[in-house]
Amino acid sequence: MSHDPICARFAEDLSALLDGELAPAREAEVRAHLEGCAACRDRVGALRGVDEALRAAAPPAVPADLRARLRARIEEADGGTRAPDAPPRVAPVTPRRSRRWQRSSLGAALTAAAALALYLTLPRLPGPLPGLDELPAEELALVMELETIEDLEVIANLEVLELMVAMEEGAS
Amino acid sequence: MDEPDEDVRLMLAFSAGDVHAFDRLFERWSAPLLRYLERLLRDAASAEELVQEVFLRVHRARDRYRPDARFSTWLYRIGTNLALNELRRPRLRAVHESADDPERPELAGAVPDPDEVVDARRRGLAVERELRALPERQRAALLLSAVEGLSYAEVAGALEVSEQAVKALVHRARSTLAERMAAGGGAPPETAGEREKPT
Numbered sequence: 110m111s112h113d114p115i116c117a118r119f120a121e122d123l124s125a126l127l128d129g130e131l132a133p134a135r136e137a138e139v140r141a142h143l144e145g146c147a148a149c150r151d152r153v154g155a156l157r158g159v160d161e162a163l164r165a166a167a168p169p170a171v172p173a174d175l176r177a178r179l180r181a182r183i184e185e186a187d188g189g190t191r192a193p194d195a196p197p198r199v200a201p202v203t204p205r206r207s208r209r210w211q212r213s214s215l216g217a218a219l220t221a222a223a224a225l226a227l228y229l230t231l232p233r234l235p236g237p238l239p240g241l242d243e244l245p246a247e248e249l250a251l252v253m254e255l256e257t258i259e260d261l262e263v264i265a266n267l268e269v270l271e272l273m274v275a276m277e278e279g280a281s
Numbered sequence: 282m283d284e285p286d287e288d289v290r291l292m293l294a295f296s297a298g299d300v301h302a303f304d305r306l307f308e309r310w311s312a313p314l315l316r317y318l319e320r321l322l323r324d325a326a327s328a329e330e331l332v333q334e335v336f337l338r339v340h341r342a343r344d345r346y347r348p349d350a351r352f353s354t355w356l357y358r359i360g361t362n363l364a365l366n367e368l369r370r371p372r373l374r375a376v377h378e379s380a381d382d383p384e385r386p387e388l389a390g391a392v393p394d395p396d397e398v399v400d401a402r403r404r405g406l407a408v409e410r411e412l413r414a415l416p417e418r419q420r421a422a423l424l425l426s427a428v429e430g431l432s433y434a435e436v437a438g439a440l441e442v443s444e445q446a447v448k449a450l451v452h453r454a455r456s457t458l459a460e461r462m463a464a465g466g467g468a469p470p471e472t473a474g475e476r477e478k479p480t
Binding site for chain 1: 304329408
């Protein structure tokens with residue numbers, strides 16, 4: 110590599126020349142210098158070789174499920190403001206969100222899984238259900254707003270769950 | 282240049298409620314963004330996560346989007362900021378000092394003769410290794426300029442630095458790679474000093 114002080118003046122511009130980023134007057138100056146300087150011509154060749162090597166690499170394939178993963182994250186972001194590692198809380202689930210979940214195959218799978226989990230884990234209800242007026246106000250609001258029970262992670266209180274099952278069975 | 286920005290048009294359509302426009306933007310930009318972020322982060326899994334994060338932010342921004350720059354500049358800015366933040370976390374430095382991926386890179390284009398294949402592969406591995414060793418901003422500037430084809434002005438917008446800084450970053454990055462590849466045995470081929478006029 111040339112350490113000629115004249116060439117040093119052009120060093121940074123050799124790169125910019127490759128990128129087409131020189132003003133016309135400066136580009137003309139650089140090209141004129143290159144016509145008379147083999148060291149700088151070699152330098153440009155080496156820099157161009159770097160670009161060629163960089164561009165020759167095969168790009169990574171976009172995973173087929175990336176769009177679906179993004180969609181899930183968008184749904185999750187739209188569905189609530191809970192931070193990912195915050196403890197679960199009983200949160201109202203809006204009917205619109207429930208219907209979107211039901212339409213998706215993931216929502217249908219969750220619905221089926223939730224139904225199965227309920228069947229397997231709930232004890233037979235021994236007697237009269239807790240009255241609605243015995244529920245804390247927050248849980249009552251949850252019961253009245255929910256259309257489906259597929260989002261198990263939202264349910265923190267088993268009594269509320271039992272009540273909803275009873276309400277669904279009563280409605281069918 | 283006065284070319285209409287198709288991506289701005291799509292983003293504005295998305296802001297107006299056209300969800301398919303968002304899908305089109307993902308189709309157009311997920312691959313270049315992944316290509317850029319994978320080499321910037323030096324990790325494929327993190328790059329995939331960050332591509333999602335970028336588009337999540339694009340999605341969130343639909344109500345307040347104002348086209349004051351090219352859409353791609355904005356996209357690369359979001360991605361670069363997220364990546365540089367990620368790179369500053371200590372665990373990534375420890376995990377990703379690793380060596381070449383023997384699966385990459387591969388040649389694009391016509392079938393060359395065997396000696397050329399070996400030379401090119403050696404150069405390809407060398408450039409990836411040396412690229413990983415560059416300071417982050419130099420790596421980002423060079424990738425955006427030389428691979429993604431952004432102008433210095435656009436790179437400046439993506440990196441949030443001046444154009445003069447971009448020129449210096451690109452120059453240093455390329456020079457370092459050229460010197461290290463020459464020193465490391467992956468010497469670039471002899472080429473004429475100037476061929477085509479750069480566009």
